[in-house]
Amino acid sequence: MSKLKRSARLVDMTQYLLDNPHRLIPLATFVERYRSAKSSVSEDLAIIRDVLAGRQLGELVTVAGAAGGVKYVPKIGEAEARAFIEDVCRQLDQPERILPGGYLYMSDLLGRPEVVGRIGRMFASAFADRELDVVMTVETKGIPIAHATAHFLNVPVVIVRRDNRVTEGSSVNINYVSGSSKRIRTMSLARRALKENARVLIVDDFMRAGGTIKGMMDLLQEFNATVRGVGVFVESGDVGEGEHLVTDYLSLAKLAGVDPVTKKIHIEPGNYFTKLSEKKGADSDDH
Amino acid sequence: MSKLKRSARLVDMTQYLLDNPHRLIPLATFVERYRSAKSSVSEDLAIIRDVLAGRQLGELVTVAGAAGGVKYVPKIGEAEARAFIEDVCRQLDQPERILPGGYLYMSDLLGRPEVVGRIGRMFASAFADRELDVVMTVETKGIPIAHATAHFLNVPVVIVRRDNRVTEGSSVNINYVSGSSKRIRTMSLARRALKENARVLIVDDFMRAGGTIKGMMDLLQEFNATVRGVGVFVESGDVGEGEHLVTDYLSLAKLAGVDPVTKKIHIEPGNYFTKLSEKKGADSDDH
Numbered sequence: 001m002s003k004l005k006r007s008a009r010l011v012d013m014t015q016y017l018l019d020n021p022h023r024l025i026p027l028a029t030f031v032e033r034y035r036s037a038k039s040s041v042s043e044d045l046a047i048i049r050d051v052l053a054g055r056q057l058g059e060l061v062t063v064a065g066a067a068g069g070v071k072y073v074p075k076i077g078e079a080e081a082r083a084f085i086e087d088v089c090r091q092l093d094q095p096e097r098i099l100p101g102g103y104l105y106m107s108d109l110l111g112r113p114e115v116v117g118r119i120g121r122m123f124a125s126a127f128a129d130r131e132l133d134v135v136m137t138v139e140t141k142g143i144p145i146a147h148a149t150a151h152f153l154n155v156p157v158v159i160v161r162r163d164n165r166v167t168e169g170s171s172v173n174i175n176y177v178s179g180s181s182k183r184i185r186t187m188s189l190a191r192r193a194l195k196e197n198a199r200v201l202i203v204d205d206f207m208r209a210g211g212t213i214k215g216m217m218d219l220l221q222e223f224n225a226t227v228r229g230v231g232v233f234v235e236s237g238d239v240g241e242g243e244h245l246v247t248d249y250l251s252l253a254k255l256a257g258v259d260p261v262t263k264k265i266h267i268e269p270g271n272y273f274t275k276l277s278e279k280k281g282a283d284s285d286d287h
Numbered sequence: 288m289s290k291l292k293r294s295a296r297l298v299d300m301t302q303y304l305l306d307n308p309h310r311l312i313p314l315a316t317f318v319e320r321y322r323s324a325k326s327s328v329s330e331d332l333a334i335i336r337d338v339l340a341g342r343q344l345g346e347l348v349t350v351a352g353a354a355g356g357v358k359y360v361p362k363i364g365e366a367e368a369r370a371f372i373e374d375v376c377r378q379l380d381q382p383e384r385i386l387p388g389g390y391l392y393m394s395d396l397l398g399r400p401e402v403v404g405r406i407g408r409m410f411a412s413a414f415a416d417r418e419l420d421v422v423m424t425v426e427t428k429g430i431p432i433a434h435a436t437a438h439f440l441n442v443p444v445v446i447v448r449r450d451n452r453v454t455e456g457s458s459v460n461i462n463y464v465s466g467s468s469k470r471i472r473t474m475s476l477a478r479r480a481l482k483e484n485a486r487v488l489i490v491d492d493f494m495r496a497g498g499t500i501k502g503m504m505d506l507l508q509e510f511n512a513t514v515r516g517v518g519v520f521v522e523s524g525d526v527g528e529g530e531h532l533v534t535d536y537l538s539l540a541k542l543a544g545v546d547p548v549t550k551k552i553h554i555e556p557g558n559y560f561t562k563l564s565e566k567k568g569a570d571s572d573d574h
Contacts, residue, residue: 008337008338011334011335011339014297014298014301015301015342015344018305047294055302057302099456101453103453103454105477105479107446107454108443108480111444111445111446113437113443116434139426139427140426143427143434144430147430147431150398151400154400159398159427161427166386166387167386167393168386169386193394193398
């Protein structure tokens with residue numbers, strides 16, 4: 001490409017950085033791409049950094065030294081996150097969503113790219129510093145969330161199947177007890193899906209007692225993998241004292257109650273903001 | 288936000304446009320966002336338009352008039368698309384991918400956000416002018432592709448299930464014959480998932496004779512929906528004369544043969560580029 005003016009360079013660089021989140025890009029890449037001086041590239045990056053920070057869209061982290069460069073770490077601002085969760089709660093709080101058994105129809109929300117993208121950004125923002133190798137979920141409804149999160153974190157997705165699939169090759173299978181229904185179920189993961197000692201973020205669309213997520217954790221032990229975090233879109237408040245099988249997790253919304261008779265749904269923000277402010281407190285104690 | 292300089296405005300506008308593909312944005316939105324004159328906004332858009340066109344990342348379409356504005360239509364350049372498909376073929380052409388039954392392990396590729404994103408961009412590019420309401424797939428491996436495509440097209444995703452799910456509410460179920468194995472299978476779609484007369488793009492990760500996709504087409508008839516296009520990531524060449532149940536589709540790669548004994552895989556680019564150049568020819572005939 002021929003030498004670009006600053007204005008064109010800014011557009012191109014912005015596009016490039018947004019398209020490559022959580023990837024360390026050597027400054028030389030930009031210097032060559034634009035045939036510009038390193039100082040010009042640095043000035044451009046400073047402008048981009050300020051705009052992204054101003055919009056609370058994330059950080060441009062600069063790593064000094066020979067192996068250095070710049071990395072875009074996507075984040076979400078608290079105000080935007082809160083507004084999004086409030087909007088989600090409002091949308092889920094509709095009587096026509098109530099299904100037999102007290103379930104809530106959510107597939108429409110989880111089919112909308114902008115909703116799924118926002119959920120992914122929230123998880124990627126919260127788990128940005130966990131040094132992850134992979135995002136994991138179990139089929140089916142968690143898959144879009146896992147991919148959106150993985151996109152912002154620049155790691156692959158691994159999908160646990162409910163049954164053995166011929167297209168997955170040899171697999172590790174475990175049985176687990178579904179926390180709320182107490183039924184025995186199976187999950188299966190291809191042997192080649194995970195490398196040894198992988199650091200894993202588990203995400204899912206819904207969690208009641210956490211039996212499915214506990215199942216994924218047990219499965220991960222078979223791969224000598226470590227769970228570095230758990231994120232769920234909606235957790236259910238309909239869990240008795242001491243019934244939680246998973247205690248350390250992040251939830252974006254909480255389904256506190258569904259009354260099939262009066263058609264009243266009670267949904268509220270999850271523990272996301274509480275957990276994040278706890279973390280912030282802990283972080284600043286460290287200093 | 289306070290009045291921005293041109294450089295900051297360009298960064299912000301680029302981010303905003305990329306984040307909102309296939310959405311008509313009134314110029315007034317930018318005028319208010321930056322407290323800038325309409326002429327300045329137009330100049331900025333011209334710069335962004337040139338860069339996106341130069342990188343073959345898509346078009347900024349301007350719609351004139353009171354209900355007008357600007358719309359970013361993501362595309363992919365032919366060179367980049369060809370390089371991507373060649374890379375995919377090279378990666379799939381590995382003997383250790385061969386599974387019993389002549390299947391190919393592809394879950395790792397479909398777990399990588401940058402691969403899935405590229406597939407989505409290719410489909411979104413090819414079907415950009417079809418006026419779609421929804422992208423549809425069947426669980427499980429087509430889901431990431433469907434979401435990536437839908438993101439670039441700014442439409443929701445609808446997921447057909449292999450069985451009836453309590454979390455989907457009342458559903459329409461059909462039986463279909465799997466084209467290659469001749470087995471009878473079931474698929475199910477929530478009644479509320481599709482509005483009447485929806486225009487649908489079907490995508491999937493793999494197609495042999497097309498039984499599954501034909502099943503989705505039959506299911507769509509129950510919703511009075513129209514199929515506006517079919518896109519598959521990999522098609523199998525292992526289909527006899529006259530066995531194809533679906534004939535009008537776009538494929539990115541073609542698995543021409545797998546020999547479990549010699550461990551030879553023959554994989555080549557699909558019909559994507561042929562179809563697109565045919566279309567280009569037909570379009571220019573119209574003029």
